[in-house]
Amino acid sequence: MLVRIGLLTDGGYPYATGESRLWCDRLVRGLAQHEFDLFALSRSAEQEAQGWVELPMQVGRVRTAPLWTADEDVLGTRAPKGLLARMVTGGGTRSYGRRERRRFAEHFAALAASVCAAGAGSGEDAGSGEDAGESGEGRTSAADAQFTDGLYGLAELAREHGGLAAALRSETAVRLLEAACRAPGTGRTVQTAAVPDLLAFARELDRVLRPLSLDWYDEEGLGAVDLCHATSGGPAALPGLLAKRFFGVPLLVTEHGAQLRAHYLAATGAPRNAPVRALLANFHGRLATEVYRQAAIVTPGNTHARRWQERCGAERGKLRTVHPGMESGRFTALGESGDSGPDDTLVWVGRIEPAKDLIALLHAFAEVRKAEPDARLRIIGAPAPGPEGATYLAHCQALAAQLFPDEATDAHAVGDNPVSFEEIGGAEVADLPDAYAAGGVVVLSSVVEGFPVGLVEAMFCGRATVSTDVGAVVEVIGGTGLVVPPRNPRALADACLALLRDPERRARLGAAARARALELFTVEQNLAAFRGIYLELISHAPARREAEAVDADGEPRPFATPPEAHVLGPWTASGPGPAATADRRPSWAAGPRAVCAGARGAGGGDA
Incomplete structure (x- = not known):
């Protein structure tokens, strides 16, 4: 059974350097009976400059986007001009009208309130007896609902009106953050946040939420895949959350190590004030909870990561431990x-x-x-x-x-x-x-x-x-x-x-x-596990009719898609059927240059 998988990565595959690169490459090559579309976020100009690994033929489209911009000197060195000039997709510098500004303020205020709430996520305020007692089960649930309302409201605004980059760094955003920090019932640490702390948090929030502003969310992008496989939580899982919300695409999340734990470890060496660390920890805790709630299956790489995921609210019935596969x-x-x-x-x-x-x-x-x-x-x-x-x-x-x-x-x-x-x-x-x-x-x-x-x-x-x-x-x-x-x-x-x-x-x-x-x-046991999980998810997913396979009344059109269109081979490039069928063929059939060209454009970055 041919399954079209949207593989979501953050700072890894298909780049020549980065996390989980080797594991992703083994996964794609080992499951050659499926087709993979790559949706990759890059971490730095240096990573992009070092290029991609050689991709196997079962990789179809590749779309990339940076998690950095020209005003960020991530590695202490400046990037080439062409790369620095590029912004995250969606016209982030575009100004909103009055109605859009009102919508942004409403959704961002909800997101900020949930992040600033006492005991939010697993942040620094969460463990104290006083704050934990104040929050209570009902209050935590209300804050989670605020977070999801704010997150998806911002995503819909970005999809309809061209991105969030300018709004997230605006004076309005900082004022809303300040109001949320000063509101009754917020965590004690975040109440002490000064304006420089709020500015630092707003900059980091802009970076993490850049996937909301991409042009991946249409019928030719993530709407065309059968399932999304996020190779980590955090920013990589955000496109999967939106693909599920907009198109009903099931989401699989793999974390060899819990993303929230990785954030905590990285934060210990970062030169940030306590309020900024608390706000970021709260945000990542809320995001982890939402990712685990929406995922159909979560595959921790070991029991240690599994315990972290359960702490963040992952249901035990969704968790399947799949150990990383290694070459023996x-x-x-x-x-x-x-x-x-x-x-x-x-x-x-x-x-x-x-x-x-x-x-x-x-x-x-x-x-x-x-x-x-x-x-x-x-x-x-x-x-x-x-x-x-x-x-x-x-x-x-x-x-x-x-x-x-x-x-x-x-x-x-x-x-x-x-x-x-x-x-x-x-x-x-x-x-x-x-x-x-x-x-x-x-x-x-x-x-x-x-x-x-x-x-x-x-x-x-x-x-x-x-x-x-x-x-x-x-x-x-x-x-x-x-x-x-x-x-x-x-x-x-x-x-x-x-x-x-x-x-x-x-x-x-x-x-x-x-x-x-x-x-x-071994690699073999890892591939066997994911082969079974892919088929299980597809078997439980609702049927999704392709546009070319139905007529004007929505009824099936016999022989709309020829059988050979689903079989890997050169005939798929010129097989019979409507022109739209060619979009479903393995992209390698058009040659490697066509794959790269397909990744260019407003949202894909330079391939």
């Missing part, structure tokens, strides 16, 4: 070799950054060395991009030299050094499987983790593991490895020693880990 083939040789690795070596593999807590790992290894003087620790990975990653790496290297002052330590050498810092691609570690082969025990020491990709890779390799109990670690590892509390070097050291001293146990745990990973975390 590159690890097959090592995994099937039966080699449990060097008896004296611990290995850590990943991106070097503070969340990985290599400081605790180094302190734990100091305890290991006291009990096993011949033990080695190999830290394999590159620092996170930016100055923070380089600074943290230097700090770790300095700590290693301090903890082992009488023994040579070097940034890259292995030899007799107890601790080495290496990168994949060198003489000692040519490829990723070589990194896992370098140790008898693979260690994960993180204090923050979502889905632990490196842990699954170690399992594919048949390696015994010691991990900290964060994120989805316990769910992934099951009973096939040792798990200790985070920030506890003593417990980490004891677990590492237990496995280093027992090769037979390492071999048993490694074999069990590989079997578990092959059962739960």
